[in-house]
Amino acid sequence: MDDNGQASAEFILLFGGIMVVVLLAIYMYNNYISDLSGEISSKEVREFNNQLNNLEKYFK
Template sequence: MSFLKDEGGQGAAEYILLFGGVIVIAIAALLIYRAYFTQNSGLEASQDIQSVRGSIPAKV
């Protein structure tokens, strides 16, 4: 019954689950932001950044 107490593969399984979760999050982010990555999307990240920077009040 010593094989029931063996936890040698537990760490590897946890790393596989963690790595899989990171991959899922990365794919979801790419799907959400894919409009910024396409050439003819009509969206321009630089214009968005300038718009956000312009809406922040300057410190005096």
Template sequence: MVLNMQILKDEKAQGAAEYILLFGGVIVIAVVAAIFYRNYLTGLGNETNATDVQNITNQLQNLTSAVNQTG
């Protein structure tokens, strides 16, 4: 009877170790994905900002030209 209880304790420890390895693997995959997408999203954000700034600059130049023509 005591031997059976010892085997059950060993199996619980093995299950806990497997869960730790599983969660560790998921965390590693999540970190790699975050690094990959961070680089992708950072580049996308810079392009969007540069485009927006250029559009505003063009609109201000057009407005300035329109005001100068009427004045």
């Protein structure tokens, strides 16, 4: 019997399964970071605008 072929096939299946899990994790992480960056950016812009508005009184 050819055990080398079976071991190679099992290794390929294991590697394929790991790749599927890694790709799913990257996809989920990418969506999380995209959503988070939008919230951070809008919050930072809003705070920056507020600080500029507070400085405006010193230049009038």
